Amino acid sequence: MSSKSRSPRSQRFNPGSDDFHKEDFPFYWLNQVHGRYSAAVEKALKKVNLDIPRWRILMTLKEEGTCSVSEIALHAIAKLPTVTKIIQRMKQDGLVDTRVRSDDGRVTEVMITEKGLDAVQDIRFATRDLFKQSFKGLTEAKIQRLNKLLEELFHNLPEH
Amino acid sequence: MSSKSRSPRSQRFNPGSDDFHKEDFPFYWLNQVHGRYSAAVEKALKKVNLDIPRWRILMTLKEEGTCSVSEIALHAIAKLPTVTKIIQRMKQDGLVDTRVRSDDGRVTEVMITEKGLDAVQDIRFATRDLFKQSFKGLTEAKIQRLNKLLEELFHNLPEH
DNA sequence: CATTTATATTTGAAAGTTCAAATAAAAAAT
DNA sequence: ATTTTTTATTTGAACTTTCAAATATAAATG
Numbered sequence: 001m002s003s004k005s006r007s008p009r010s011q012r013f014n015p016g017s018d019d020f021h022k023e024d025f026p027f028y029w030l031n032q033v034h035g036r037y038s039a040a041v042e043k044a045l046k047k048v049n050l051d052i053p054r055w056r057i058l059m060t061l062k063e064e065g066t067c068s069v070s071e072i073a074l075h076a077i078a079k080l081p082t083v084t085k086i087i088q089r090m091k092q093d094g095l096v097d098t099r100v101r102s103d104d105g106r107v108t109e110v111m112i113t114e115k116g117l118d119a120v121q122d123i124r125f126a127t128r129d130l131f132k133q134s135f136k137g138l139t140e141a142k143i144q145r146l147n148k149l150l151e152e153l154f155h156n157l158p159e160h
Numbered sequence: 161m162s163s164k165s166r167s168p169r170s171q172r173f174n175p176g177s178d179d180f181h182k183e184d185f186p187f188y189w190l191n192q193v194h195g196r197y198s199a200a201v202e203k204a205l206k207k208v209n210l211d212i213p214r215w216r217i218l219m220t221l222k223e224e225g226t227c228s229v230s231e232i233a234l235h236a237i238a239k240l241p242t243v244t245k246i247i248q249r250m251k252q253d254g255l256v257d258t259r260v261r262s263d264d265g266r267v268t269e270v271m272i273t274e275k276g277l278d279a280v281q282d283i284r285f286a287t288r289d290l291f292k293q294s295f296k297g298l299t300e301a302k303i304q305r306l307n308k309l310l311e312e313l314f315h316n317l318p319e320h
Numbered sequence: 321c322a323t324t325t326a327t328a329t330t331t332g333a334a335a336g337t338t339c340a341a342a343t344a345a346a347a348a349a350t
Numbered sequence: 351a352t353t354t355t356t357t358a359t360t361t362g363a364a365c366t367t368t369c370a371a372a373t374a375t376a377a378a379t380g
Contacts, residue, residue, distance in 0.1 A: 013295070013300075013303055013307075014291060014295075015284065015287065015291055016284050016288055016291070022223065023307070024303075024304075024307060025307075026295075026303055026306050026307055026310065027197060027294075029306075029307055029310035029311055029314060030190065030193060030194060030197065030310060031194070031237065032237070032310075032314050033190060033310050033313050033314045033317065034190060034191070034194045035237035036314060036317035036318065036319075036320075037187060037190065037317055039318075039320065040317055040318050051336095053336090053337095063182065068358080068359090069358075069359065069360095070357095070358065070359080077191065077192070077195035078337090079337075079338065079339095080358085080359070080360090081337080081338065081339080081359085081360075081361080082336080082337055082338070083359095084359065084360060084361090085336080085337080085360090085361095086336090086337095088360095089335095089336095104345075104346070104357095104358085105344075105345050105346080105358095106344070106345045106346065106357065106358040106359065107345095107357095107358060107359080108358080108359065108360090124175065124176050127175070128176055130318075131174060131175055131176070133316055133317075133318070134187075134313060134316050134317060135173070135186075135316070136316055137312070137316070138309075138312065138313070138316075140173075142309060142312075143173055143184075143186060144184075145305070145309065146186050146189075146306070146309040146310075146313070147173075147183070147184060147185075147186055147189055149298075149302060149305065149306040149309070150186065150189035150190060150192075150193050150306075151189055152297070152298065152302075153193050153294060153298070153306070154189060154192050154193045154196060156293055156294050156295070156296050156297070156298075157193065157196035157197055157200055157293075157294060158196065158199075158200050158290075158293070159196075160196075160199065211366095213366090213367095228328080228329090229328075229329065229330095230327095230328065230329080238367090239367075239368065239369090240328085240329070240330090241329085241330075241331080241367080241368065241369080242366080242367055242368070243329095244329065244330060244331085245330090245331095245366075245367080246366090246367095248330095249366095264327095264328085264375075264376070265328095265374075265375050265376080266327065266328040266329065266374070266375045266376065267327095267328060267329080267375095268328080268329065268330090
């Protein structure tokens with residue numbers, strides 16, 4: 001009787017296992033954290049008249065500079081038609097501007113406006129306390145370890 | 161010159177900091193993982209004619225047994241009116257059933273049906289490979305560490 | 321016990337997301 | 351040089367989520 005087939009290691013983190021406990025399942029915690037985090041950010045953004053999708057797009061444009069619609073979809077983790085429509089709304093709100101790429105008529109380039117940059121500043125202010133609070137008691141080493149573990153998980157997941 | 165005021169420790173994980181790098185920011189990775197994870201689960205669920213909100217509710221009911229609508233909202237991280245309407249749809253699909261709580265006419269109790277339990281089994285099957293793949297190369301110690309870190313972060317975030 | 325206040329949920333209208341199909345430009349193949 | 355295929359985006363219809371207001375029951379108060 002090989003130990004391989006007879007006594008499996010604890011499988012409490014495996015949703016298919018009989019002794020599954022959600023508290024031992026990383027995606028349970030991932031969802032919990034994501035839920036609270038999103039709710040908190042959403043609340044902070046509402047004060048500045050923004051929401052999470054718009055915020056993500058602003059952040060993307062600020063970090064990456066001018067982007068095509070599909071590049072935004074990739075960075076901001078949203079579907080293409082969704083991004084198209086958010087950009088249309090954001091353009092109406094004056095947060096971004098668009099133009100057709102000069103050397104390729106298919107792509108729509110999106111860039112952040114002055115007003116968009118101002119909004120980014122407002123958001124920083126509105127979320128400052130939240131981030132400070134989030135990392136309370138977490139040493140930098142712990143934060144790094146967390147980043148590494150999440151990154152590892154990320155690379156295990158199918159790309160798309 | 162105190163080190164406290166002069167040379168602050170690295171603040172690359174702080175979005176307000178000048179040397180902010182998104183790769184050092186845990187919520188960046190959290191969102192990336194959550195994005196891929198959701199996309200993968202969504203894809204698996206589509207084969208069984210389900211989506212993430214319905215799945216979350218089925219899981220909640222399976223783990224917790226009969227729940228009120230607001231208990232579901234809490235566990236499944238969704239807003240109350242959203243849950244009301246998802247439950248209505250799920251009832252139409254025969255996945256759950258509802259009744260008014262006998263000793264309190266305000267609360268709607270929701271319970272999973274046989275068909276709902278069958279669906280849970282189907283989902284297990286449909287997501288089996290995904291979970292296996294996700295934890296590839298991650299030792300149990302690492303998984304536990306990740307859980308602990310996420311839990312710590314969770315408790316730092318505002319409850320609601 | 322009538323009235324106010326609190327709690328649990330639902331509803332209707334508005335806003336947002338998604339799918340599949342349509343458009344439109346570029347690149348490849350004939 | 352046309353035609354075909356691929357790539358990038360948009361659109362319209364269907365569906366979902368959200369907000370604020372409405373409903374309905376229970377608990378607390380005078």
